[in-house]
Amino acid sequence: MTIKQFEKAIKSLNGYAFPVKGKVIKAYTEKNSFYCDCVKMNLDDSESNLIIPKVKVPKIWGKLTPGDLVNISFYEGNIHFPFVSSVEGIDMSPAGLYDLIKKLIDILIALKTVGSPPQHTVSPDDIVKLTELKTVDLEKLFK
Known part of the structure; x- marks a missing residue:
C-alpha cells in the first residue's frame, strides 16, 4: 500500500x-x-x-x-x-425459554381444523392469548 x-x-x-x-x-x-x-x-x-x-x-x-x-x-x-x-443483560435462561415455548405450543395446539378441505382457524380468544403472550411474557423473557 x-x-x-x-x-x-x-x-x-x-x-x-x-x-x-x-x-x-x-x-x-x-x-x-x-x-x-x-x-x-x-x-x-x-x-x-x-x-x-x-x-x-x-x-x-x-x-x-x-x-x-x-x-x-x-x-x-x-x-x-x-x-x-x-x-445487554438479557436473561435467556433455559427455564425461561422452556416456559415461553410451552405457552406457544399450547396456543398452537388450540388451533382447530374444520370443514373440507381442512382450514385452520383461530378464535378471538386465541388472538387475545397470543397478543398477551407477546406483550407480557416476551418482554419479561428479554429483560
Missing part, C-alpha cells in the same frame, strides 16, 4: 460512525416497527449529553424499556441510520 492509498483510506474513515453504548430513555412503536431514543454512554458508563433519536430496534428484541443498555451500530457507518445491534 502506498502512502497515497493509505491517506485515501484514512480520509474515507472521516465521518464513519463506530458502534456506541446507549441507554434507552424512550421506547415506542411507529408503523409496525420498534424504535427507541437513547442517550450515548461514555466509556466510564456515565451518560453523555448526546441523544440519539429514533434508533431502530430489530423485532427480535421487541419493545425495549427505559433504562435498558444497548449497543448502537450505524448502517454503513452513517450516524443518521442507527439501529440496536444488541441488548
